[in-house]
Amino acid sequence: xxxxxxxxVASKNQVPGSLTQVGVTMKYTFLDYLRSRRFxxxxxxxxxxxxxxxxVVGYYRPASFLTSGLSFYSSWWGTSAVFxxxxxxxxxxxxxxxxxxxxxxxxxxxxxxIRRSSVYAGKWLAALLASSMIxxxxxxxxxxxxxxxxxxxxxxxxGESVLLAWxxxxxxxxxxxxxxSLFKSTSYSILVTAVLFLFAFNLIETLVxxxxxxEPWFILTYGAQIIGSVLSTExxxxxxxxxxxxxxxxxxxLYNATIPEGLAIIAAYFIVTAALGLIxxxxxxxx
Amino acid sequence: xxEPSIQAVGLTKRYGSFTALDSxxxxxxxxxxxxxxxxxxxxxxxxxxxxxxxxRASSGEALVNGxxxxxRKKKALESVGTLIETPxxxxxxxxxxxxxxxxxxxxxxxxxxxxxxxxxVTEVRMDxxxxxxxxxxSKGMKQRINIAAALLSDPRIFLLDxxxxxxxxxxxxxxxxxxxxxxxxQRLIFMSSHLLSEVTDICDEVAMIDHGKLLVxxxxxxxxxxxxxxxxxxxxxxxxxxxGGVNGRIASGVPGVTSAERVDDRTxxxxxxxxxxxxxxxxxxxxxxxxxxxSYKPASSALEDVYLSLIKDTK
Numbered sequence: 176x177x178x179x180x181x182x183x184v185a186s187k188n189q190v191p192g193s194l195t196q197v198g199v200t201m202k203y204t205f206l207d208y209l210r211s212r213r214f215x216x217x218x219x220x221x222x223x224x225x226x227x228x229x230x231v232v233g234y235y236r237p238a239s240f241l242t243s244g245l246s247f248y249s250s251w252w253g254t255s256a257v258f259x260x261x262x263x264x265x266x267x268x269x270x271x272x273x274x275x276x277x278x279x280x281x282x283x284x285x286x287x288x289i290r291r292s293s294v295y296a297g298k299w300l301a302a303l304l305a306s307s308m309i310x311x312x313x314x315x316x317x318x319x320x321x322x323x324x325x326x327x328x329x330x331x332x333x334g335e336s337v338l339l340a341w342x343x344x345x346x347x348x349x350x351x352x353x354x355x356s357l358f359k360s361t362s363y364s365i366l367v368t369a370v371l372f373l374f375a376f377n378l379i380e381t382l383v384x385x386x387x388x389x390e391p392w393f394i395l396t397y398g399a400q401i402i403g404s405v406l407s408t409e410x411x412x413x414x415x416x417x418x419x420x421x422x423x424x425x426x427x428x429l430y431n432a433t434i435p436e437g438l439a440i441i442a443a444y445f446i447v448t449a450a451l452g453l454i455x456x457x458x459x460x461x462x
Numbered sequence: 463x464x465e466p467s468i469q470a471v472g473l474t475k476r477y478g479s480f481t482a483l484d485s486x487x488x489x490x491x492x493x494x495x496x497x498x499x500x501x502x503x504x505x506x507x508x509x510x511x512x513x514x515x516x517x518r519a520s521s522g523e524a525l526v527n528g529x530x531x532x533x534r535k536k537k538a539l540e541s542v543g544t545l546i547e548t549p550x551x552x553x554x555x556x557x558x559x560x561x562x563x564x565x566x567x568x569x570x571x572x573x574x575x576x577x578x579x580x581x582x583v584t585e586v587r588m589d590x591x592x593x594x595x596x597x598x599x600s601k602g603m604k605q606r607i608n609i610a611a612a613l614l615s616d617p618r619i620f621l622l623d624x625x626x627x628x629x630x631x632x633x634x635x636x637x638x639x640x641x642x643x644x645x646x647x648q649r650l651i652f653m654s655s656h657l658l659s660e661v662t663d664i665c666d667e668v669a670m671i672d673h674g675k676l677l678v679x680x681x682x683x684x685x686x687x688x689x690x691x692x693x694x695x696x697x698x699x700x701x702x703x704x705x706g707g708v709n710g711r712i713a714s715g716v717p718g719v720t721s722a723e724r725v726d727d728r729t730x731x732x733x734x735x736x737x738x739x740x741x742x743x744x745x746x747x748x749x750x751x752x753x754x755x756x757s758y759k760p761a762s763s764a765l766e767d768v769y770l771s772l773i774k775d776t777k
Contacts, residue, residue: 188571188615190540191569193536196567199566199567203560207553207554207555210595279547279549279550280551282516282546282547282548283549283550283551283552284563285514285516286515286539286544286546287568288536288539288567289535289536289567290536458518460518461511461517462517
């Protein structure tokens with residue numbers, strides 16, 4: 176007969192506090208992310224986008240990029256960062272919670288003396304850490320190219336934009352984790368978050384602003400405009416009136432989120448979706 | 463230290479109009495192994511999930527050492543090792559990392575973690591694989607790691623849901639040995655299984671459930687004797703092939719024996735009335751007959767008879 180070697184335990188186990196358990200979950204989920212195919216794919220996407228931009232700017236020397244340092248960072252970072260952050264959210268948040276159900280990893284991580292909220296928070300922090308790492312890679316490549324064309328003097332607005340992009344990442348992950356908690360199927364949760372961030376939000380924002388003529392303050396991607404706006408030579412006006420198509424075309428009002436407004440939208444999205452996601456995960460059953 | 467206990471008090475789980483578990487009242491105390499039997503969909507896994515807070519009760523309570531699992535999960539599960547529904551492990555982690563995660567979550571002291579992980583990995587015979595990523599493991603290998611995870615913090619209570627699922631015959635035998643050794647360490651083991659022979663082999667008590675209702679909970683011998691008209695059944699193995707008249711000699715010559723039927727040329731199934739003392743006398747008589755007795759154990763068929771009879775009655 177086999178003997179259980181751990182027969183006598185020298186000292187008694189002391190279940191750690193919830194914060195420590197958040198750290199434990201974060202550590203091992205991050206390790207899992209770091210070795211995962213999705214991390215590698217995201218890194219390749221970031222490197223690919225960076226390579227294309229490097230070649231295009233180097234070969235064609237577009238004026239929009241090379242007029243000034245600020246215009247360089249605006250064209251390079253302002254157009255890519257929002258898209259990339261959404262991609263990070265989809266990759267790391269889309270199935271983070273639904274995967275615990277569908278892939279059955281929840282049966283390994285949850286039947287222990289640990290609160291579900293600790294698992295949720297730990298996984299969220301791991302996703303934030305993994306996404307931030309890739310964001311840092313993109314930031315470094317942007318800075319490298321900027322330094323090549325404009326030297327080491329980096330406009331302070333770029334620092335602001337990076338910080339805002341990181342705030343946006345926080346909100347995006349809050350949102351994708353919430354959607355991930357809604358579903359038990361990983362493909363549904365990934366699909367829904369991808370459709371929302373890559374199409375639906377932009378579509379709703381355009382329709383609401385142009386057709387209904389109200390400010391789309393309730394759309395997260397509208398708040399994310401501030402990431403690109405801070406890189407403008409002059410911060411865009413909150414509202415701009417333009418004339419529509421044709422000689423008698425209607426007058427349209429274009430909206431631009433102010434920085435406080437954008438930050439408020441980002442913060443509200445994070446707080447509300449994080450709370451809702453947590454509640455959903457706490458209540459969801461492993462049936 | 464108090465004796466370990468698990469207790470279901472009016473534990474009910476409904477999914478819409480379907481009742482998966484119907485007012486389960488069960489009180490299991492002290493160190494022992496309890497087999498939890500029932501057909502598919504009877505409510506076995508539902509019960510175990512309620513005891514690990516993977517699902518919420520519609521009404522009633524699941525208590526571990528007197529602590530409500532749902533309202534005070536951290537306290538209730540601190541001394542419980544679990545294996546529910548063949549869990550999957552994060553595929554990029556190695557068994558060492560996955561087990562470290564469990565050890566850190568459960569507060570296994572840092573100084574002991576490495577040794578304990580190595581001990582349990584040896585226990586489930588996965589030493590060679592401890593630093594390979596789990597993603598490529600077979601179902602049986604993952605199940606061994608899951609068993610290791612349940613053993614890791616050396617808990618006093620084990621909740622095991624068909625622990626030998628996915629294992630090859632050797633693995634199943636090893637799991638049985640592990641559970642037997644846990645019994646020797648004064649642990650309470652509550653284990654669902656479809657394998658009646660496994661339950662007969664390692665469990666002291668048995669609980670049977672069907673359609674969400676508990677049908678019986680008692681010691682193995684009481685259950686088999688109660689539902690077989692007071693009869694007990696043992697299977698006796700012999701070294702040599704038996705001659706044709708030996709069944710009759712045993713049936714007529716040994717007090718208490720009601721019948722002796724041949725299972726094969728080296729095995730007899732003997733039915734007898736009486737308790738432990740009759741069993742002792744029966745074994746002594748068999749040895750005295752110089753037939754070459756090499757094994758003597760309660761027949762799994764006795765439990766099977768009870769199982770089939772009870773489950774049929776609830777249809």
